[in-house]
Amino acid sequence: MFTGIVEELGSIVAVDSDGDSAKITVRGPKVLDDVTHxxxxxxxxxxxxxxxxxxxxxxVDVMAETLRRTSLGQAGSPVNLERAMRADGRFGGHIVQGHVDGTTTITSRDEQPRWTVVRFGLPTQLAPYVVEKGSITIDGVSLTVSAVGEGYFEVSLIPTTLELTTLGRKGIGDLVNLEVDVLAKYVERLMK
Structure with missing residues (x-):
């Protein structure tokens, strides 16, 4: 489990495809402090x-399924990195499983002096799980949804988030990974 609090901005240095899988090599020295196999x-x-x-x-080894369902797979790409949460660690974001529910693109950016409002397309199958003031994970970053409308949602990013994550470098049309709040999925399942 993760919290969505990015520890380091890394980069994909190599993608070695082998038909139905790939080996991806990622640069990120900070997240390697206590790494184990x-x-x-x-x-x-x-x-x-x-x-x-x-x-x-x-x-890491990556299956074709993961490459197909996520924005991973391009050498040179900057990436957000976070180690799994320790049981005795501080819980700064929200419950993030690292199980991407889908991808979407940035449709607009409204740059303000102290924040930036970023609008994303909202895939139909994920719309029931996205609510204003709810949690969402975008490229591994724990964020609060600031607005939801027909076919879109928005987040408001502070300067620190823009500086320390890939979201400050992404532009209109760029692809991002989405993970909706797992609690919403469990509530839906229980209600059925």
Whole structure:
């Protein structure tokens, strides 16, 4: 489990495709402080398992399913990194599983002096789980939904989030990973 509080801005340094899978190598020295074989690291919100590492990079195996359902897969891409939450750690964001529910694109950015409002397309299948003032994870970043409308939702980003995550570097049309609040999915399941 993760919290959606990004620890480090890393980058994908290599993608070695092998038909129905790939090995992805990611640069991110900070998240490697206490790494072990099999450790979980969220890469742009995707929970991945460390199979090998060096002082500055780690390698993960990724199935075709993950590549198809996420925005991972391009060498050179900056990525948000977070280690799995420790049981005795501070819970700064919200419950993030690292299980991407879908992708969407940025449709607009409204730059203000002290914040930026970013609008995203809202996939129909995820719309029931997105509510104003609810939690959402975008590229692994725990955020609060500031507005919801027909086919879109918005978040308001403070300067720190813009500086320390990929969201400050993304523009209109860029693809992002989405994970909706798992509690909403459980409530829906219980109500059926």
């Amino acid at each position: 099999g450790a979980s690291i969220a890469v742009n919100g995707v929970c991945l398992t460390v199979t090998d590492w060096t002082k500055d990079t780690f390698t």
